[in-house]
Amino acid sequence: MTIAIMQPYFFPYLGYWQLLNTVDKFIILDDVNFIKQGYINRNIILSLGKPQQINLQVNAISSNKLVLEHEVNNSFKWRKKTLRTIQQNYSKAKYFNDVFPLIERIIYFTDNNLSNYLENQIIEISKYLSLETEIIKSSVFYPNNKLKGKDRIIDICNQESAFSYINPIGGTKLYSNDEFKKNNIELKFIKMDSIKYSQFSNEFISNLSIIDVMMFNSVEEIKKLLNRYTLV
Numbered sequence: 169m170t171i172a173i174m175q176p177y178f179f180p181y182l183g184y185w186q187l188l189n190t191v192d193k194f195i196i197l198d199d200v201n202f203i204k205q206g207y208i209n210r211n212i213i214l215s216l217g218k219p220q221q222i223n224l225q226v227n228a229i230s231s232n233k234l235v236l237e238h239e240v241n242n243s244f245k246w247r248k249k250t251l252r253t254i255q256q257n258y259s260k261a262k263y264f265n266d267v268f269p270l271i272e273r274i275i276y277f278t279d280n281n282l283s284n285y286l287e288n289q290i291i292e293i294s295k296y297l298s299l300e301t302e303i304i305k306s307s308v309f310y311p312n313n314k315l316k317g318k319d320r321i322i323d324i325c326n327q328e329s330a331f332s333y334i335n336p337i338g339g340t341k342l343y344s345n346d347e348f349k350k351n352n353i354e355l356k357f358i359k360m361d362s363i364k365y366s367q368f369s370n371e372f373i374s375n376l377s378i379i380d381v382m383m384f385n386s387v388e389e390i391k392k393l394l395n396r397y398t399l400v
Contacts, residue, residue, distance in 0.1 A: 170332040172319055173197050173306065175235065176286035177207040178224045179293075179377040182393060183360040188290075189299050189394045190358060191334055195324065196290065198283040199307040202229060208286070209235065211377040215257045217370035222250050222377070226282055235282035236307050239317070247275045254379060260368070263384035268298055271379065283307065291376060299388055318343050325353050334358055361396040365389075372389045 172187050173195040202208060209224040225241035241364055254271060258264050260343045274289045283305065291303055306313070308391040310324050321343070325333050328354060334342060339357040364372045381390060 169193060169328055171195060171325060171328055172334045174336075175200065175203070175208060175212070176283065176290060178209055178286065179211045179222075179289070179379050181211070181377060182363065183358070183375075185293070185297065185299070185378060186360055186394050186397045187334060187336060188294065188301050188303075189297075190302060190397070190399075193302045193304065193328065193330075194290075195310070196283070196287055196303065196306050197282075198287070199234050199311075199313045201235055202235050202238055203232055204231055204352075208235065208282075211379075213254065213257060214367055214370070214373060214374075214380050217368075217373075217375065219373055220253070220257070220363040222253060224250075224285075228350050232262050234259075234307075234313075235286075236281065236305075240280040240282055240285045242280050242338045246319075248353055251275055255304060257313050258379070258383045263383055263386060267296075267379070267382045275328060293382075294360075296382070302321060304367060304380045313344060318347055319351050322348065322351050322353065326351060332356060337400070352395045356399045359398045359400060362399065363393055365393070 170191045171193045172191040175197045177184060180233040209220055209226045211212055212219045227239045227241050229238065251272060257267065270292060274292050277285055277288050279285055288306060294303065310327060315323050321333065332354040333348065334356045337357045340357055343355055345355050367384055
């Protein structure tokens, strides 16, 4: 079995979905501390040819609390504002009519626990893209959060009898092949290829939210983009 373990993000970029699509089981790491100024509660979309941030409103954010201990703001005000921003910027996109109802359903999801909210988003988008990877949460299946870093990753791999663990390319400085080999686990890193697609008539802006990818590409086209990566 091949697995990946990642924190949940708000409408993460294409590379996140490449990783999810590459493995047999994708584990949402929700029982770790919330990282401020990251992508757990924000992402970037296209606005008039430039990047624009969208936000998931979370109450009382604290780096001393776990992701699963946070609550999404239950106000409809921020939800309507976020949806209006997306609609204004993508209403003329080729696949807007296919994608916007999905975005609405995700934004208006009624469970305000942050972990559940983001898990639902990941599952919904996976269904839209017809991805078959099993998706579970670390807090439900692996209550070993006293372990940290590579020790926890290796422990989860061992519990799953996983022979391979795949991590984003940014983790090359965090993990050592030798540590994984000692546990009979192959460590691989995924690196997204250079990818471009048409964003209206603008100069291409890379690494935007999956929202941007879905608005400008069919499911079939996205499936091809999901396979444009290198394992090292």
